[in-house]
Amino acid sequence: MESRNAWVVAAPLRSLRASWDELVALFANVGFGVTLLATWALLTTIGVIVEQGKDASYYAGAYAPPLARLILRLDLENIYHSPAYIGILGLIICSMAAATFVKVIPRRIPRLHPVRIEAIPLHATIQVAGDVESVRARLAAFFAARGWQVRTRSFGGEEWTFADKSNWARRGVLVAHIGFVVIAIGTTIYWAKGYSGQFTVLSGQTATIPQNGATIALDRFAYRIDPIRTKAGIVYQPIDYVSDATITGRDGVPHQAVIRVNHPYDVDGTLVYQATYGFGIDFRLTRDGRPVPGPDRPLLEGEGFVVDGTARAIEYQRFVGTIDRTTGQPGPDPRPNDPGVVIEAFDGDRPVGSALIPLGEPVDLGAGYRLDAARYVLYSGFQYRYDPGIPVVGLGALILVLGLCIAVYSLPARLFVQIRPVDGGSEVGIAATTVKGYDVFEDRFGEIVAELRRTEPGLEPPGPAPSPAFAG
């Protein structure tokens, strides 16, 4: 009864084990791994072609309706964070792990074993003078002098000589796979512990990073844009953006900071980056010449306000540095020489018109209302990011490249040497295998054989050396 129970338990376990083995074999299969990589490449390319992170209305406008529906239903507008994409990455890591443990590690250093010399495509046979032992010693010295690691083993009473080169490099693929996994770990650390965000600060105002409580007071923002004459005409080229700020971190001590593009500021491990800039506008509203409540702070591009007591709203769309007075349209120079703003008026949700209004020149909104874009205030846009996984990602990248270089640039090879006595001397059979097949070693093997023929005293009289035989 007991043994029957054991059988009842063991059978599902055996079945489970067999299924597990099949699953591991599938994941370790190169074809499966390559299919996953191809799917990854395809999804990544879709993400390049389909603009990411836009509103549904954008896709409805940019694509034919069936295509837009497909994009939205398949999550293609947010593909890099979609379950499919993350799932593929997970499967690739599983496949790499399976391949690493099933194939890469067990096969990294193949055991020494005898072979049938003629069965290996790269092989040659040479007849040399001397008995087997003396030839073996000479060949060992020959290979050792050329950097080969020489070992001898006896199999069934027959001595074999093995010469290996770059055996250490057989671990290149393993190293590359480890690098990939380390990168994945570093990325996960950011997801688990890191944070990032962005904010804008008007000159003279202060902002706080919510995650670490650091404050950034923008003392001054400055930019430099130069007119450059090119073959196509004048181009206004941005040269520099600089934020002078006072930053207070955990220590409570204010620090003067200059933040530029490519020069972030580190506050308690969180890096603050110069990202954007713009012009905040101080709008003033009057009715019949008397001030009425309007926006209580300078507005940034895209912000708006409701005209008090009406259904009308005004949106500040964009800043115009220089108005071309001859056309009344925005000029090409973005610097605020003769500035204005483009505003759009709404009646409820319905746009009723837009206008370019010069700064300091009030515009009539009707019903006695007048709007004055009184002055501009520069603001600076910052990004911040705390990423404790970066050193790990960097290490992983280094390991990956190292493994890739080892795998690509080194050629681990093994020579199998069998020496047999023949009349008046010995017959040396040599075969070569490499981790990258035979073609890549063909020339080198030919050189080795030719050198052996030159240096070893042969049985044949001197004359043109016959070519080694290479079997297909």
Add this chain to the structure above:
Amino acid sequence: MDPTRVWIDTALLEIGIAAYVTGGLVLLGYFLLRNPVLRNLGLPLATLGCAAQFAELGTRWWMTGVWPLTNLYGSLSLFSAFSVLIFLVFAYRYNLAVIGGFVLMLAAIALGYATTWNEGTMPAVPALQSYWIKIHVPIVVAAYASFMVACCVSVLYLVKDAAERYFQRRGANVRGAAATSGGPALDVALSASYAAGERGIRREDTPATAQAAAAGDVWAQWLAGLPSLARLDVMQYRIIGIGLPLLSIGIITGAMWAKEAWGAYWQWDPKETAALASWIVYAIYLHLHTRPEWKGARTAWISVIGFGSIIFCYLGVNIWISGLHSYKM
């Protein structure tokens, strides 16, 4: 700007284009006729063009003090110079001059197209004012260039492989016809064989082509003079072996620069992701190249697809898709 320096810049550019076009035609002649005189003439012309291009980029830097790779003109110039440089290394080291005509013609086209983006010299925008531009851009462009040279080898492989299949089919038909008519069967060994060649040991892996060549087929005789399939495969692998580590380092240095400039080492910008897609394609190549059953025509196709993805990443994304690397105005 000093007119003498401008004149030197223009002259070097024109020397580069002229040398590439002339050298390309000469090396195409070598490809068709296999006359060593043409090779010995074409390779120095390629060297001259390559040197002129590097000198032109150096002159531009010297002229303006601005690193010359801040726009598509500089980048494409470096691309064509690197592609010719990599070709020259393989031509001299591995006797691979047969692809020179194609490489030089593509380099000339790239350089010609680059001139349409030549707006003169401009200071760099703030994001490009970083020492990383001197590290990241040359590495990535060198990777692109090596993939272009590898693609030329792959196409040659595919042509020779397709011809071999054609001659195999034709040989089988002739044998079949001979067998049914009771005539003498052709003594053709269709399996791969090895034979002694001009470099000591040379593999003959297109037996049907060799057989057809021996039977007097002119097209087969011409094909038989090309490097063996095995050799082309090894060359293609070696060139991709230069490109893939460079692309990896390029993506990593780009990520380091992005972290310094924008706060995140990876932002899923179209350029980053397109480069990642290309990297994956070449990673597939490397994986498949370890499998004997996939090595050969299939990996050659992957190399061609990979270069297509590089073109998309290099020009398609920069020109047509908005992003942090966009050249769209």
